[in-house]
Amino acid sequence: MEILLRLSGVIDAVNRLFGKFVIWLILAATIISAANAIARKAFNIGSNAFLEIQWYLFGAVFLLGAGYTFLQNAHVRIDVLASRLSMRTRMYIDIVGILVFLLPMCWFMIDFAWPVVMAAYVSGEVSSNAGGLIRWPVYALVPAGFLLLGLQAISELIKRLAFLQGKGPNPLLQGAHDGQDDIHGEEAQK
Incomplete structure (x- = not known):
């Protein structure tokens, strides 16, 4: 279990890195959006490339940030129901x-998206809009995002199994909701 927990730590570190990276993508998209709006309104200059890069960046934020969201326990849960179950039952669920x-699902999405990425790369697919961008980088976000999410799923699986064996902290009490990185104790073991 110790080797698996170390693997889990490496996966967590990778997704933490991507989580911090996508924050900057939000800033970049905001700056590009503001500059594009100012250029259009003040100087009557527009660019489809600027419009497309905005949605490329937003796509990157959501896809590359999914694993980090899972790591932080910030994903959608039905807490009303889960709060009525024992911690062990929640772990098994x-x-x-x-x-x-x-x-x-992660495997399916990677398997489905990869041929699309490769076909777009080989063909040099470009947006049909005038001045549009190449498409394969945005297509590549799909398998990359689901790979990060799948890796984080493996990490979370390891942490839940460790908790059930009494060899790790409760992974549900870690992350964005409580602001603490590591919680031990009897209350966490319920």
């Missing part, structure tokens, strides 16, 4: 959800 739904 998460394990089944990761194994039966999340990991297969």
